[in-house]
Amino acid sequence: MIRTIGVTLAGMLFATPALAQLHDTGGGEITVIPTDHNEAEIDAAFSEGMKRAQALKLRQAVTPLVSSTGNLLFPLRLRPDSKSFRGNGISNFVDHGAGTALEDFTCGTRTYDGHRGIDMALYPYGWRMMDGAEVEIAAAAPGTIVNKGDGQFDRQCHTTGAAANFVIVRQNDGLDALYWHMKKGSVTKAAIGQKVAAGDVLGLVASSGNSTGPHLHFELRTSGGQTVDPFAGRCSTKTTKWKHQPENIDTDILKIATHSAPPPGVSSSCDNPDPRYADQFKPGAKVWGAVYLRDQRPDTPVVISFVRPNGQIFASWTTGAISRVYSFSYWWASIALPASGANGTWKIRAKLEGREMEHAFIVGKAPAATTLTASVLPSVQSVSAGATAIFNVAVRNIGSQAAAGCTLVPDVPLAAVWNVEQIVPAAPAGELNRAFDLAAGKSKKFRLSIKPKKGYRASAIKIPIHVSCLNANSPALGSKTEVTLTF
Numbered sequence: 001m002i003r004t005i006g007v008t009l010a011g012m013l014f015a016t017p018a019l020a021q022l023h024d025t026g027g028g029e030i031t032v033i034p035t036d037h038n039e040a041e042i043d044a045a046f047s048e049g050m051k052r053a054q055a056l057k058l059r060q061a062v063t064p065l066v067s068s069t070g071n072l073l074f075p076l077r078l079r080p081d082s083k084s085f086r087g088n089g090i091s092n093f094v095d096h097g098a099g100t101a102l103e104d105f106t107c108g109t110r111t112y113d114g115h116r117g118i119d120m121a122l123y124p125y126g127w128r129m130m131d132g133a134e135v136e137i138a139a140a141a142p143g144t145i146v147n148k149g150d151g152q153f154d155r156q157c158h159t160t161g162a163a164a165n166f167v168i169v170r171q172n173d174g175l176d177a178l179y180w181h182m183k184k185g186s187v188t189k190a191a192i193g194q195k196v197a198a199g200d201v202l203g204l205v206a207s208s209g210n211s212t213g214p215h216l217h218f219e220l221r222t223s224g225g226q227t228v229d230p231f232a233g234r235c236s237t238k239t240t241k242w243k244h245q246p247e248n249i250d251t252d253i254l255k256i257a258t259h260s261a262p263p264p265g266v267s268s269s270c271d272n273p274d275p276r277y278a279d280q281f282k283p284g285a286k287v288w289g290a291v292y293l294r295d296q297r298p299d300t301p302v303v304i305s306f307v308r309p310n311g312q313i314f315a316s317w318t319t320g321a322i323s324r325v326y327s328f329s330y331w332w333a334s335i336a337l338p339a340s341g342a343n344g345t346w347k348i349r350a351k352l353e354g355r356e357m358e359h360a361f362i363v364g365k366a367p368a369a370t371t372l373t374a375s376v377l378p379s380v381q382s383v384s385a386g387a388t389a390i391f392n393v394a395v396r397n398i399g400s401q402a403a404a405g406c407t408l409v410p411d412v413p414l415a416a417v418w419n420v421e422q423i424v425p426a427a428p429a430g431e432l433n434r435a436f437d438l439a440a441g442k443s444k445k446f447r448l449s450i451k452p453k454k455g456y457r458a459s460a461i462k463i464p465i466h467v468s469c470l471n472a473n474s475p476a477l478g479s480k481t482e483v484t485l486t487f
């Protein structure tokens, strides 16, 4: 019907017929975010670690060491079975304010009074992500384990002063790094006194200790007990301690999902609603498509489109303006699928700041599970300021079933514009970051481009490549699926 009138009135009707297919829309800011509280528990864990470090004759740093390049890798990574693009947002930075004043490293107020660490919160539906063991904690820098604890209850949703599961590493630079609130039973089996390399898995994110929801509290102290904020900024030190400092407002799409019901909001920190994720639907069914964001800026509306198997837009919605940065937000729209001719792989496409990302869903029969491998070349690369780093990624389906709705993302905060383009077989020009299918036994090649933003540097950061499909997990992280980049 639309096609017949669209021939003559295409320009005028471009938006209207698409909107007419939309059933309902919703979403907004998520204000319930995990927090914690500095308390005697953390001080006691640090003092115990300092005693052990002294007994082990490890290097001490009584004042923060200032180096020209930082030595910290980002401490969170997606695990292979996560279907997210990113695992977390930052809910609280270190507080530099005197007295009760709030002051994060940028002189903003994204902190709470007396907070001495950085809270990295799982989003969306953090309890689900925790239960699915979707995000692992990796050592930010090499060192020696000087304290750890496990066996504590890990579903705290109020700050009650409970004990946490944790690891403290005396880094080779002499600073102590605390990884707090871990999942019960997940803490590394490496003993106190044992060395860890940067990137070694220390445990999983959860909500043990004084915590209101699943997050990592990452904190650095000197052996004199002084707080060290790894973020450089106007209200912090001049030199970052990160190998690549994440942006203070790090706008990104964390996840795109389809649901069989309206995506539930969250009204208290103990709330753990069933998101009712669904990737397979029957013709005529209602489909809710949702986009989950961190650090959405006031000038960044999201365009959510439902795309038919033939590539045509079925329905589209542009979210309204917001008045300030939302640390965590979500937006959703729903459609009723056509009762006939709907079978195939559909997509939800989300456009943010001019970039598009996709999530696929199936109308008709669900695909059976398959297995992928991936390899990235070159494994080490260095580009000068203003240049673009290019990596070639090959993805192969080594299983006996077709892989459906696959996406490829670099899993690390990047102060850079990155894009993934399919090059073998070539995708139409300008089609970036598309969800793709991959037949059994076949491979596809992609070009991952990373263009650093002005003023940002990176010294040998590790970038894990996460490739996941509706019916396949990302290949295990290893030398072939992680690259090292300097800019």
Ligand SMILES: [Zn+2]
Pocket: 035, 036, 037, 092, 115, 117, 118, 119, 216, 217, 218
């Ligand atoms: Zn914290």
